[in-house]
Amino acid sequence: METRRLGRIGHDSSVLILGAVALAACTQDEADATIREALDAGINHIDTAAIYGDSEDKLGPSMADIRDRVFLASKVTERGHDAAWASINRSLERLRTDHLDLLQIHSVCDLPTLDAVTADDGALRAAVRARDEGLATHLGITGHTHAAPSVHREALRRFDFDSVLTPWNWKLGQDPAYRADFDALVADMRARDVALMTIKATARRNWDHGEKAYATWYRPLDRQEEVTAAIAWVLAHPYVTGIATAGEASLLRLAITAERERAGMGPERIEEILGGIPDLASPFDERMPDI
Numbered sequence: 001m002e003t004r005r006l007g008r009i010g011h012d013s014s015v016l017i018l019g020a021v022a023l024a025a026c027t028q029d030e031a032d033a034t035i036r037e038a039l040d041a042g043i044n045h046i047d048t049a050a051i052y053g054d055s056e057d058k059l060g061p062s063m064a065d066i067r068d069r070v071f072l073a074s075k076v077t078e079r080g081h082d083a084a085w086a087s088i089n090r091s092l093e094r095l096r097t098d099h100l101d102l103l104q105i106h107s108v109c110d111l112p113t114l115d116a117v118t119a120d121d122g123a124l125r126a127a128v129r130a131r132d133e134g135l136a137t138h139l140g141i142t143g144h145t146h147a148a149p150s151v152h153r154e155a156l157r158r159f160d161f162d163s164v165l166t167p168w169n170w171k172l173g174q175d176p177a178y179r180a181d182f183d184a185l186v187a188d189m190r191a192r193d194v195a196l197m198t199i200k201a202t203a204r205r206n207w208d209h210g211e212k213a214y215a216t217w218y219r220p221l222d223r224q225e226e227v228t229a230a231i232a233w234v235l236a237h238p239y240v241t242g243i244a245t246a247g248e249a250s251l252l253r254l255a256i257t258a259e260r261e262r263a264g265m266g267p268e269r270i271e272e273i274l275g276g277i278p279d280l281a282s283p284f285d286e287r288m289p290d291i
Helices: 020-025 028-040 055-069 081-095 111-118 123-132 148-158 176-192 224-235 249-264 267-275
Strands: 003-005 012-014 016-019 045-047 071-076 100-105 136-142 163-167 195-199 203-206 218-220 242-244
Touching: 012 016, 016 020, 016 028, 016 249, 020 028, 020 055, 020 249, 028 055, 028 249, 055 071, 055 081, 071 081, 071 123, 081 100, 081 123, 100 123, 100 163, 111 123, 111 148, 123 136, 148 163, 148 176, 163 176, 176 195, 224 242, 224 249, 224 267
Parallel strands: 016 045, 016 242, 045 071, 071 100, 100 136, 136 163, 163 195, 195 242
Antiparallel strands: 003 012, 203 218
C-alpha cells in the first residue's frame, strides 16, 4: 500500500487509515480479524475515539502485539480541561498503551465549539498537558459539516496543531464555497507542513428513514467501482496524506481493493462513475446525526 509522509509528524503513513469506529459494531473476534486484515493489507495507521462505543476496548487486546507497527490516534470530545483529561487517561487504559502517537480534539465544527476548546480551561489545555507529560506525541483537530474547513483554518491561527482531519470527497469538491474553504485550508496547512487527513471519501448521502443497512451514520458507497473511483479521486490530491476508512468492517475490503486498483482508473472514468450516481449528496444535511 502506498504511504505518504504525515506532514511534519514525519510518519510514513498508509494512505488508508483504519477507521476503528467500525470495531464498535463487531464482536471481539470480528474486531481482531478486521485489525489483522488491515495490517495484512499494509495499513499502519489506526484512528479511533473515546466516543466510538467500545472501539478502544476492542483495539486494546491487540496492542501488545502490534503497538510498534502502527501509528495510533485517538480523540477527545469533551470541551473542558478536567473532563478531557479524564477522557485521555481512560483512552490510554482502554487501549492498553502508555501513549498515543496523535491525540485529536474531536468534532470541532463551529466557532463556539472552537472557542470552548481553546479557552483557558478548555480541552486543548488537557491535550497540551498530555503532550507535555508524554501521554501523546502529536496534537490534531477534527470536524464534520460544511463549516469544518473554515473552522479548522481558524483553529490553526489559534494553535499550532500537527494535523487536521476534515471532510473531502468528490461531491463536496463540486460545491464552490466548500472547495474555496478547503483550498484555503490546504494552503495554510502546506505552508506549515501540517498533516491533512480526510473523512467521508465514500459517503453517498444520509440514510432515508428505515433503510439503514450498515453501522455508518451515513449511507456509504458499497459497489467496488464506485468505491474505487471515490478513493482514487481523493488520493489524486497529493497533499492528502490519508483517508479514514468507513465505519463498517464489512466495507474495509472494498477500500483495500480500491487503493490497490485505483491506478488503473483514469480521471475521465472517475468523473463518469461519480457523476453518474444519481443520489450522491453531501451527508451534512438536516438529517445528519449529532456526532
